Amino acid sequence: MTLILGIETSCDETAAAVVENGRLIRSSVISSQIDLHARFGGVVPEVASRAHVELINSVIAEALAEADVQFGDLDAVAACQGPGLIGALLVGVSAAKALALTLDVPYVGVNHLEGHLHAAWLQDPDVALPLAVLLVSGGHTMLVAVVEDGRYKVLGQTVDDAAGEAFDKVARICGLGYPGGPAIDRLAKDGDARSIAFPRPMISEGLDFSFSGLKTAVLNHVRRNPEVDVRDVAASFQEAVVDVLVHKLLVAADNSAAATLVMGGGVAANSRLRERLTAAGEASGRRVLVPSMDLCTDNGVMIAATAWWRLRSDGPTSLAGGANPSLGLVSTR
Amino acid sequence: MSILGFDTATQRVTVGLGLGGQVLGTRSLAVDRQHAEQLVPTIRDLCQESSIELSSLEVIAVGLGPGLFTGLRVGITTARTMAQALGIPVVGVSSLDLVAHPLVGIGRPVVVVANARRNEIYCARYIPTKDGMRREGDYEVLPPDVLAAELAQNDDQCLVVGDGVLTHADAFAKCDCVESDDDQAMYPSAASLVAIADVRMRRQEFCDPCDVHALYLRRSDAEIEWDRKGR
Ligand SMILES: [Zn+2]
Numbered sequence: 058m059t060l061i062l063g064i065e066t067s068c069d070e071t072a073a074a075v076v077e078n079g080r081l082i083r084s085s086v087i088s089s090q091i092d093l094h095a096r097f098g099g100v101v102p103e104v105a106s107r108a109h110v111e112l113i114n115s116v117i118a119e120a121l122a123e124a125d126v127q128f129g130d131l132d133a134v135a136a137c138q139g140p141g142l143i144g145a146l147l148v149g150v151s152a153a154k155a156l157a158l159t160l161d162v163p164y165v166g167v168n169h170l171e172g173h174l175h176a177a178w179l180q181d182p183d184v185a186l187p188l189a190v191l192l193v194s195g196g197h198t199m200l201v202a203v204v205e206d207g208r209y210k211v212l213g214q215t216v217d218d219a220a221g222e223a224f225d226k227v228a229r230i231c232g233l234g235y236p237g238g239p240a241i242d243r244l245a246k247d248g249d250a251r252s253i254a255f256p257r258p259m260i261s262e263g264l265d266f267s268f269s270g271l272k273t274a275v276l277n278h279v280r281r282n283p284e285v286d287v288r289d290v291a292a293s294f295q296e297a298v299v300d301v302l303v304h305k306l307l308v309a310a311d312n313s314a315a316a317t318l319v320m321g322g323g324v325a326a327n328s329r330l331r332e333r334l335t336a337a338g339e340a341s342g343r344r345v346l347v348p349s350m351d352l353c354t355d356n357g358v359m360i361a362a363t364a365w366w367r368l369r370s371d372g373p374t375s376l377a378g379g380a381n382p383s384l385g386l387v388s389t390r
Numbered sequence: 391m392s393i394l395g396f397d398t399a400t401q402r403v404t405v406g407l408g409l410g411g412q413v414l415g416t417r418s419l420a421v422d423r424q425h426a427e428q429l430v431p432t433i434r435d436l437c438q439e440s441s442i443e444l445s446s447l448e449v450i451a452v453g454l455g456p457g458l459f460t461g462l463r464v465g466i467t468t469a470r471t472m473a474q475a476l477g478i479p480v481v482g483v484s485s486l487d488l489v490a491h492p493l494v495g496i497g498r499p500v501v502v503v504a505n506a507r508r509n510e511i512y513c514a515r516y517i518p519t520k521d522g523m524r525r526e527g528d529y530e531v532l533p534p535d536v537l538a539a540e541l542a543q544n545d546d547q548c549l550v551v552g553d554g555v556l557t558h559a560d561a562f563a564k565c566d567c568v569e570s571d572d573d574q575a576m577y578p579s580a581a582s583l584v585a586i587a588d589v590r591m592r593r594q595e596f597c598d599p600c601d602v603h604a605l606y607l608r609r610s611d612a613e614i615e616w617d618r619k620g621r
Contacts, residue, residue, distance in 0.1 A: 096616065103459065103610035110463050114474050114600050128475045144460050147426045151464045154430040155471035159444050376434065379427040 059132045061368075062120065062156070063361025064113070066149030067141025067169050068196070069093075069100045071112040074357030075124035075131075079365030080182045084123035085351065085358045088112045091236060098235050099225065106144035113152050120357065131162055133373070135364030138166035139384030140196065146380035154376050163373030165364035170197060170386040171209075172359035173321035176352040178203075179362055184317055184346065189310035191302060192386075193330075194322030195221030195238075198266045200305060201386060202313035207370050209386055212309050213264025220298055221324045223268035227275050227294050231287045241291045242327050248292030253278060253285075255297040257304075264305055264312075271297055299330050303337050310343060317344040326353040391591050392448045394472075395583035396433065398425045398465030399457025399485035400504065400553050405432050406580030407440050411588055414440045416580040425464040433468075449478055449596060451587035453485040453578050455605040456512040456529055457504055462604045470599040479596035481587040484605060488578035489552050490516040490523045491586065493568075498547050499526075503554030503562070506531050511554035512607060513537055531607045534561035541565050552576055 058077060065072040074085040090108045094100045121128065136153035139146055150166065157164035173192050178184070188203040198215040218226070221238060228237025233244065255274050258267045275294050279285060306318055318338050324330065331347055338345035352358060393408040403425055406416040417436050421428045437444060452469035455462045466482075473480045486502040493500050497518060504512040511534050516523040534554065538561045541548065551568040553576045568575050590596060608614075 097612050101610055101612040104612060106459070106463060107604075107606070107610070110467055110470075110604070113467060114470050117471070118474070144463065147460060148463055148467050151426055151429070151467040152471040154426075155468040156475055158430050158434055159472050159475040161444075376430045377427050379424065 059365060060126055060130055061133045061135055061361040061364050062117070062131050063167070063357040063359070063364060064117070064134070064136040064149040064153050065172070065355050065357045065360045066109045066113065066145050067137045067139070068145060068355060069105050070355040071109050071116050072355060072357040073116045073120035074361050075120055075126055076358055076361035076365065079362050080179060082358050083126070084120045085356055086116050086119045086123060087351070087354065087356055088116050095235050098229065100142070102142045102144055105142060106148060109145055109148035113148055117152065128156070128160055131160055133163045133165055133364060133368055134160070135165040135167050135360050137169045137172060137360050138378065139381035140169055141382060143380055143382040146382065150378070150380050158376060163368060164376055164378070165367050166374040166378045167360045167363045167367065168384055168386060170199070172363045174201065174203070174319070175363040175366070176348040176356070176359040177319040177321045177346045179352065179358070180346045180348065184344070187313050187315045188317045188319045189306060189313055189315035190319040190321065191306045192322050193220045193302060193320065193324040195219055195225065197322065198268070199386070200264050200309040202309065202315060206366060210313070211386055212312065213266065213305065215266040215268065217267050217269040218272065220266070220268055220302065223272050223298065224324065226272045230276050230279055231290055238324060238327060241295055242329065244288050245292040245295045245329060248286065248288030248290070250292040250296035252289040253293035255293050257297055257300050260301050260304055264309055266301065266305070268298070295327070295329055299327070299333050302330060303333050306334070307337060307341060317346060319346045321348055321353070323354050326350050391588055392442065392446050393451055393584050393587050394433065394437070394447050395451035395580055395587055396429060396465055396469070397453030397485050397488055397578040397580065397583060398429060398461040399453050399455040400461070400577050401458070402577045403428045403432055404578055404580035405436050406584040407436055407442055408584035408588055409442070413581045413584050414442065418574065418577065418580065423460070425461040429464055429468055445476065447476060447478060449481055449587060449591055451481045451483060451583050452602065453488055453583060454482045454603070455485050456506070456531070456607045457485050459606065466602060466604050470602055473599040480599050480602045481590045481596050482602045483583055483586050484514070484529065485578045486512060486514045486529060486552070487523065487525065487586070488582045489576070490514070491582035492575070492579050493549065493551065494518045494523050496549060498549060501537070501541065501548050501550050503534070503537065503550060503552040505553050505557045509533060511537065511558060513554070515548070529605060529607060534558035538562055538565060
């Protein structure tokens with residue numbers, strides 16, 4: 058039995074989890090800083106970094122207690138090493154390396170994007186490859202083919218805003234609070250998604266995404282129609298984003314001969330996107346793997362699960378390792 | 391008392407080991423912004439060379455700043471987490487105190503100035519006593535010219551020291567400064583950290599890992615801006 062502690066501090070969640078053999082979740086603790094950043098309308102890196110230092114040790118202690126393990130039971134300690142906010146990442150990396158040194162166990166630096174991918178994979182670790190994966194959050198929007206374990210092909214990504222960023226900006230336009238994703242999701246349930254014909258940017262132009270034009274279209278529509286029902290705006294905007302995401306994931310699956318559709322990242326918690334992806338899977342005879350809601354947002358489970366695979370394929374990360382705020386998802390083999 | 395101490399508040403990482411009131415060894419290396427990369431390997435190497443098992447440590451001592459925010463967080467997170475895993479306490483000491491401490495023998499007041507970026511310095515004033523350096527007043531963040539003008543008006547013969555002297559050589563040109571080629575003297579001393587921690591431990595002046603906090607002195611820009619707008 059291999060027990061790995063995974064630490065995640067790349068943005069505004071301080072999280073830790075214990076995962077057994079890369080698949081059994083023994084514990085998962087997430088301390089969200091949303092309240093700290095709400096008044097600024099977005100994550101403030103310096104505020105996030107300071108909060109991570111204050112929270113990290115109690116989050117680790119809670120993750121161990123919930124898993125009913127002691128420090129001495131751990132076989133490895135992992136942390137997210139990027140992409141993310143550099144000051145925030147370094148808190149998790151420092152904590153993980155300090156533990157690895159003190160406990161004399163391997164340290165594993167994990168790619169955040171690979172983590173999100175593994176969160177979905179965790180639903181069925183034995184699923185047949187290849188997989189077509191949509192990684193979608195406030196920081197990234199990306200299509201990836203998993204050809205074999207640890208070998209990825211990035212098929213497309215956003216040329217401007219991430220999808221989650223567009224949700225936050227549209228929420229601001231509609232006078233909703235931060236974070237925007239859950240607020241739009243809630244409001245859209247009572248709106249008419251066909252009431253406003255927002256553009257579907259680049260929908261038939263390859264596998265890259267663009268959401269900044271859509272955001273501008275929403276802004277212009279609201280300015281020209283001050284009386285518009287924000288529920289209709291939310292629903293129509295959300296439908297446009299979901300149309301693009303689902304359509305391109307299906308094209309990506311076709312191109313890479315993937316029988317399984319996978320989704321990860323914060324926006325994967327969007328209820329309309331989950332519903333539409335499930336329907337698309339059924340219609341096209343493909344399996345759909347979507348993480349449970351608590352594994353969509355940033356978490357320690359995805360870091361610990363990825364670390365287990367990485368440890369087997371690449372071995373430990375050097376204790377001289379740091380963090381890389383713009384780390385990309387690249388094949389390591 | 392077996393002590394591991396480190397400071398990461400400046401562009402240097404300094405690490406020291408102490409045992410039974412003696413300093414076993416120290417390391418000091420220029421890291422620029424690579425605190426996170428260098429700290430843990432340096433701790434590992436120093437412990438190995440000194441044949442100290444981490445499991446035998448009784449306290450972790452750490453420099454609290456004020457200083458570089460990211461560096462501070464690396465040091466404090468490492469100290470808190472090592473102490474948490476070992477089940478031992480932490481002693482936190484201001485990084486400015488660690489620059490002043492080795493100068494207790496010079497018999498005159500000392501002003502420590504540390505680079506705070508944005509054309510400001512962190513500073514604190516000290517008077518040597520038979521019990522060591524005594525800090526007078528609070529830690530402050532100031533423009534270097536303001537402090538230099540203040541020092542020019544006093545005639546208490548104080549000595550200026552710290553990496554703020556290196557970054558603001560012009561401002562402190564008329565002050566009596568520690569020779570700028572004495573690199574070690576400009577930065578927090580790991581030997582001092584270990585020595586101070588030894589005294590504090592004997593006085594039971596330590597805390598739980600989670601009660602160790604950085605001396606930031608400055609809030610984040612976003613918070614300052616928020617208050618400025620009066621919202
Ligand atoms: Zn994420």
